[in-house]
Amino acid sequence: ELAIIAGPCAIENREQAFAVAEAVQQSGARFFRGGVWKPRSSPYAFQGLGEDGWEIMCEIREAFGLNIVTEALEPPHVDLIEKYGDVIQIGARNMQNFSLLRRAGRSKLPVLLKRGMAATLEEWLLAAEYIMAEGNYNVILCERGVRTFAQHTRNTLDLAAVPAIRRISHLPVIVDPSHGTGSAYLVTPLARAGVAVGADGLMIEVHNKPELALSDGAQALRPSQYAQLIAEVRAIRDATALHANGRQVENGSEHIQVDALAHR
DSSP states (O other): OOEEEEEOSBOOOHHHHHHHHHHHHHTTOOEEEOBSSOOOSSTTSOOOOGGGHHHHHHHHHHHHOOEEEEEOSSHHHHHHHHHHOSEEEEOGGGTTOHHHHHHHHTSSSOEEEEOOTTOOHHHHHHHHHHHHTTTOOOEEEEEOOBOOSOSSSSSBOOTTHHHHHHHHOOSOEEEOHHHHHSOHHHHHHHHHHHHHTTOSEEEEEBOSSGGGOSSOGGGOBOHHHHHHHHHHHHHHHHHHHHHHHOEEEEETTEEEEEOGGGGO
């Protein structure tokens, strides 16, 4: 099953969060993402609701049965996520925040580890090792784009990293085409491509009113766009899974099943 993590960049208010949660739940998402604390490039930009956002998140979990994914910026944040959330997210800017990695490693919750903006695959995997060395082996890697000279996108989504990581690591890897591009019109095609190259899941930003979003509105999909994306990527996943799980080679009346995953 393709894991879908969807929701707004930040929890802004109850109306916005509930509208998005209902939309993503109806399209089959099991994980709701929403920033309670926001690491922004500018200190003057919206920084999130902080602990006040947890009341809204808890209501969403209760009302829609969604698992809550939110980002920890420092070790004490992990304590609150353990109390109210379901998945600890460590963002690109904190990929090598070693005290945060160690604290997440002592948690029993899954950890979603985003790749740093200039991190090599080795550095990314070693960051995951910091978590696992503390005893938490439930780590999910997330490719969210790297910094390049390209100016037509916010970041450059490194889709080659997906099969490369799958070749050298047992850890699941998902793709974030929202941060990986920074533009809503690019999210769906890059999501399709991510699934086609073997991603285990997607993280998609969705907002009921992107033009009014307090953060990252330019890369957020409207609920109707998100629903269409989900239909498309599931079709691609079904097609690629059929190919990967085995192909029949006909030799007269004999059929030989070839398991492409046996070499992983």
